[in-house]
Amino acid sequence: MELNTTKDAFDRVVKKQKLSSSKSHEVIDQVGHEIQQALAQIVSTHDPTSLVDHKTILTELKVQLNAISPFHQLEGSQKELNINLSKFPKLLEKTFNPDISKAYRNVDFDYHTVNQIIANHFYQQGFFDFGDSIINEAGEPETAVAKFQFFEMHQILEAMKVRNLEPALRWVYANRRKLKHNGSNLELKLHSLQYMEILEKGSQADAINYAKTYLAPFAFLYKEEIMKLMGCLAYRGRLTSSPYAELMSPSHWEKSTEELIQQFCSLLGQSYNSPFGVAIAAGFEGLPTLLKLANVMAAKKQEWQAMKQLPVPVELGKEFQFHSIFVCPVSRDQGSEENPPMLMPCLHVLCKQSIMKLSKSSTRTFKCPYCPAEASVAQCRQLYF
């Protein structure tokens, strides 16, 4: 985005402000100087019979000060500054969107709910003091937020950062069944990390013992992985130049940490990413389109506040696609239970209503709108995404 014009305009404001400010100094100095001169004059007139008494000096000073006309002097620079001061906000209004609340719908946006969402966001990210702080200041009940669940997770993660796997393993043991149900082999991954740590820093006997106790139970399901891990024994002390160097990579720690977060959140019934973060990020991408739309609708005097569905799509990145949405390429209708997507023999897909229309309510065969193939309703079958 072109910001140079804005920057230049701002530089002009600052320049004029400096000018005006130095002018003020100058004027004050001038006035001060005249007064000091007059003062010196009065003090120096020791002779009480002197013709120039203090009264005359004061009157002269008054005339002098009027001649300086300080306000006239200040006026010029102040005027130029004022012009720039009122110009700059106008430029901002032109360059930027001056009111991004145009697409805002004036509905009850319950702030308790928002506060709880924010607190949970902080807790999920491990910023417990911020979470506590907002709960405190806003006076929200602590029961409304998922602090303690996330607290355990972040204790585990903190420990993992200093390569202490104990809390993580304790959690994995406690949830072994659920993890298995999720198809996660996090337990093996954590034990492998521990084993590699021992191999690198401890004795050979310790490593073998550890493998016997903790890795052996996985031998049937994960033959290859265990073989590789045991192979490392042959290269103890020079693993970095061995065929198994890859197993030393810190990326294994990162990946396991990530999987732990994923599994932990999943067992909590929470998402991996902070839902607040996701919703706000969607807002960053979607708001410009919504604002344009609101402008167009305002120009056409259409109602923004009450509509049930946006009239145009707001395109979001694929990380925001959580649901399969089928849109019939013929009718542009969104698929639904009553109007499901149907696969034609030519493998193109239309919605049921479109197929009914093309086949004149299943009374005849029809041509696919996308290829020369003919089809009958009986040949079409429903799809489930």
Added chain:
Amino acid sequence: MEMDSLPNGNSATPNPSSALIPTAAAPPSSKLNQLAESLKLEHQFLRVPFEHYKKTIRANHRVVEKEVSSVISSVAEAADRDGMSRDEAVNHLSSLVSRLQGLKRKLEEGSRVEHLQAQRCRARLDHLESADAQNLSEWNNVKVKRILVDYMLRMSYYDTAVKLAESSNMQDLVDIEVFQEAKKVIDALQNQEVAPALAWCAENKSRLKKSKSKFEFQVRLQEFIELVRAENSLRAITYARKYLAPWGPSHMNELQRVFATVAYKSTTECTIYKVFFEPKQWDFLVDQFKQEFCKLYGMTLEPLLNIYLQAGLSALKTPYCYEDDCTKEDPLSQENFRKLALSLPYSKQHHSKLVCYITKELMDTENPPQVLPNGYVYSTKALEDMAKKNNGKITCPRTNFVCNYKDLVKAYIS
């Protein structure tokens, strides 16, 4: 299915080999477009510190004008006065000299503040300029924090706001100082004190008048009501004559209604007048003040957080979000978010967007959808993976239907 995505955290990790090839770093134009569009939303970000700066400049200038003019008229007055002794004249002029010195010190202090505020404006311009496609995710993280601080300041959660700003070292990017000014007035109003609110009105008189604000009138009415509540009718009437009467021509109806309360006591059951004595009138004043305050600084009337959150929820909202099997990754699977989105419109799609049930990945030309003989559709990636692990057998995870990988057909979805 045209779409573009934010760079994820991984793509930001420096890759020494690709950094040498300029073409590899060139971002797609759609992303740059998106960035430019989102920067355009930052009006408030630049406007607020500028208004603050402007206010300081004006205040400093007024001080100079006032002091200089009072010094000059003081000289004139002394010159015109008869019978002033020499010593008196010396004292008088000396006091004026020190007064001017005091003014200069004040002016220097004022310039220092002006300079800091100008720097803040610059810091924000630079911050906007620093956003590019490479650091976008980092930049957006800061933006989320800015929006959070804005929300907290508007809701008067000052401690949390300050903590968050300090920990992220972004004091220049948020308006904590500006809101200190509001805090004084709000705290006082909550204690049923009007003096700071009236002082604030006086300070911003010309601008409030320009926007036809009646906030001062409302504060005055409340003060009047408090006098009536104290059953101090005489004072109430004197007060009304002095402070309410000037608003008569423009707000006669309200004035008359409030004035009629003199005839009642605060315990009145008459519904028209009862409301004036309710304590929530003070909360109403606080809300009113917040609105005026935001307007004066060029802020949106709603917290930025509400605006972005609503936009995000509208864009995400589909009928599927409210089904029981909605994925946890969708914010709208959570009760809190569903509540907020309740009266927002659904999003609209012009093109199919298909997400694989198994991998949750988007199905597109690179990862096309394949149909099982029972009509269930999954991504090629997921099905290939399953076939590899199970000797070419495919089991539908939703129906337990079993088939061979070669029984699948690719569906063409436009």
